[in-house]
Amino acid sequence: MPVDYDIRGTIELARRLQPDARRLVVVTGASNWDHQRQMDIRADLENLRSGLPVEYLAGLPGSDLGARLAKLTRDTIVFTPGYFADGAGRSVNPRDSVTMMAGASGAPLYVLYSSQIGTGAVGGRMPAFSQMGRAARIIVDGLLEGASASSIAIPAAIPSQVQLDWRQVRKWNIAADHIPPSAVIQFREPTFWEAYHKQAIIAAAVMSAQAVLIGALLFERRRRRSTAAALVESEERVRLAADAARLTTFSWDFARDRSAANAGLRERADPPQRTAESFEHILQTVHPADRERLGLAAHRAAANHTELDVEFRARQPDGEIRWYAARGQRTATDSDTLTGVKMDITARKTAELQAEADRAALTHLSRVATMGQMSAAIAHQLNQPLAAILGNAETARKMLGRKDASIEDLREILDDIVAEDNRAAEVIRRLGALYKRGEIExxxxxxxxxxxxxxxxxxxxxxxxxxxxxxxxxxxxxxxxxxxxxxxxxxxxxxxxxxxxxxxxxxxxxxxxxxxxxxxxxxxxxxxxxxxxxxxxxxxxxxxxxxxxxxxxxxxxxxxxxxxxxxxxxxxxxxxxxxxxxxxxxxxxxxxxx
CATH class of the missing domain: 3.30.565.10 (Histidine kinase-like ATPase, C-terminal domain)
Incomplete structure (x- = not known):
């Protein structure tokens, strides 16, 4: 789905909120994703021509970056998309990296993603994830209702909007008249009248309009029944989609060391049911090479409130090894429970491995075919040293039949034979390397x-x-x-x-x-x-x-x-x-x- 992350719009917003800013500092990390974001930012800033001198802090260790940011003054704009790895090789998710930078920075910090609002950043111009979800739901509903994929209209790029953290607006004394009227303000503390005027009006309305309230309650009851029916229908659609995609739902509770899974897709001949067992028992069915990685990924997702996205192999009751992809996240009501879905991807993995093997075989055959084209040249390269070896050997044999044969001449002939032999061996070595089939080194x-x-x-x-x-x-x-x-x-x-x-x-x-x-x-x-x-x-x-x-x-x-x-x-x-x-x-x- 098209998404427009508005770098230039965020920089222009920062200039509007800080009209007295004298420079711009851009912070990125050291991973491949971070390098790509830095190139995107450089390209947009070259086209923007903001008039501010730009300083790039890229790939610094976290401690050095915090010290550099702490020295900044309030007449500086700090912009960052967050990063996945710092210069010291430490991995971190972008939201946590923004939290660290905002806590250390001596200047206001602006970001690119709505998930980073609330970390200490002022805000930025960005698409809302809620809008992405609504657009995705329309597409999924259409597919579930039987529409063909080609008939589904892909929406235009999700529009960006200004989103600000009111607490940071107040912290940095940003003037309210500099804020765009259409901005979405989060974490704004209401005044007394904003907090309680509805209660006062409702109280007066209740005393004067009992009949209206009774009618509203009856309407609300009917609406709830309609909502409940729609929820049942939605759950049925989700269940049908899960069955069609051959998904297994799971719930892993680490605090109580227990897990539950929908076994309907694992044992397809039986009706769906929930089976409970410890998470450690689940790990014992995982391939030893993937066991530690799955355990660390699951505990990290539950501890850091991040999304679980991992692929692993598991042993079936009949001994067969199959590939699975697990996607999940921590539940909102229980910080120690991870819920999600598991999908069998054995067919895809098998196809990927076969494709890789086929590509390697085709590459090797291409080298062999190239050598076949050069067969005459190869024979020529080998014939030269072999002919020299033969000529020298025959000369040496004739000299041995003479009584006055010179030892020095024989030594020179033997040296020539060794040199030509090494030359032929080098040709064969190079050709052997090209004929050899194996992994890329x-x-x-x-x-x-x-x-x-x-x-x-x-x-x-x-x-x-x-x-x-x-x-x-x-x-x-x-x-x-x-x-x-x-x-x-x-x-x-x-x-x-x-x-x-x-x-x-x-x-x-x-x-x-x-x-x-x-x-x-x-x-x-x-x-x-x-x-x-x-x-x-x-x-x-x-x-x-x-x-x-x-x-x-x-x-x-x-x-x-x-x-x-x-x-x-x-x-x-x-x-x-x-x-x-x-x-x-x-x-x-x-x-x-x-």
Whole structure:
């Protein structure tokens, strides 16, 4: 469902509430989610041009961040979406992080989510979760009434509104006339008249209108009956939805060490019933590798009033191991009880594992197919050292038949044999690594060395195809973290594709350029050819699986390259060169970047 978290609107609200503010401080954390929020905020602030100098406090340890915030003065605006991890590696949920920052800050603090109102923040412009729930209910009701998914109209983005904590408005002496008239004010303490004027009016009305009161009571009775009937109908719809989704409801009471579950979906042949047992007994049915994680997640959700969202394996009475997803939260009336639903996701997990195995097999087959294309070049690389070894060995044998044979000459011949043998062994080692099938092993790599090694492996192949390689390698290129074998597979595929693209080109113009460079937190590698280029209509499809323009092509090489680069958190793109030919460029994060 579309949701608009209004960063610019919140900053503009802060400027309105603090017209004398002299600077803006933005606080984010150290997790991937926190880095993404920081990039969103930077983009919005560049477009906003608020006129205030901006300071970013990103990824600081919690203690250092508290000390920095405590030094701020009231002419500062502090904005944060909260964070999941601080610079010291401690995990925390965004609401708790906002509570810590608000308690330490010497300046007003503004937030992005309505769940963070009441933590000590002034407020912000944000969508209300209640509106999201109502919109979601309309969609679910439509599906339960039998409407098709395609006929359900997805609502527009949930609108944002100003939400403020009145206690913080008073704490920071924010003028009431600066508050927008449409703002939602929470935690506002009513005056005596606001608190008791209704009672006075009701008392007068009761004394003067007994008949009206009796009529209202009769109407209320009828309304309650209607509400009760609607509640029964709603509960029946929820039960039918749970049955259709094969859900099991649960209730875990940690204080009394007991739990209850709806066993109707677990024992599908029997009618639904509630079975009670200790939570420890529940954990004993969980796979040992997942047992501790489930226990910690459940106790943490109950203790911190956070949502439980965990996947785990459990042993069935017949010994079968199945996957489950549990979703739940602490009940409002009992702080030690966690309630929620459990869903069997075995089929999805099995499909995911099979898909991963299939992707690994396809990647391996692509490497083997690439080596098959290079068989003639490989034979050439091995024939050279073998021929040298044979020639040296025959020379040595002839010298041994002479009485005046020189020991030094024989030693030099033997040294040549050892060197050529090592050269052949190195070729076989590199080829063996490409043929080998296994898990991705990440390590720090020098891309320049990897490019040189790959072109050395392709040297004979390029010579046979009359293609001249040109290296434009950046000096002092920072290291990246990745799989040597898989990245070499990407280079092999891209260089061989470049040579294929120049088959119809005059041999004197067959040049492939391999260029490396660094930019910000990424390293970049480009393979540029002087071929016929890519048709404009084909550019969006070059990385699609099983799409190819080659007569004997399968169409998986570039798709696998794209998947490998994506798994390294990089990007791969293709474009045509203005002077002719095409360029395939991929980027990889530097080893020191997050």
């Amino acid at each position: 990440l390590s720090e790599l020098d891309l320049n060395d990897l490019v040189r090694e790959t072109l050395n492996l392709l040297r004979a192949e390029l010579t046979m195809r009359k293609v001249s390689p040109v290296l434009e390698l950046a000096a002092s290129l920072p290291a990246v973290r990745g799989s040597r074998v898989h990245l070499q597979q990407v280079l092999l595929n891209l260089v061989l594709n470049a040579t294929d693209a120049m088959t119809a080109v005059d041999p004197g113009r067959r040049t492939v350029v391999v260029r490396t460079s660094s930019e910000a937190e990424h390293a970049r590698v480009c393979i540029v050819d002087r071929g016929t280029g890519i048709a404009a209509g084909d550019l969006p499809r070059v990385f699609d699986a099983f799409w190819t323009t080659k007569a004997n092509g399968v169409g998986v090489g570039l798709a696998i390259c794209k998947a490998i680069i994506n798994s390294h958190r990089g990007t791969l793109a293709a474009e045509n060169n203005p002077e002719g030919g095409a360029a395939f460029c991929f980027t990889l994060p530097l080893a020191g970047s997050a």
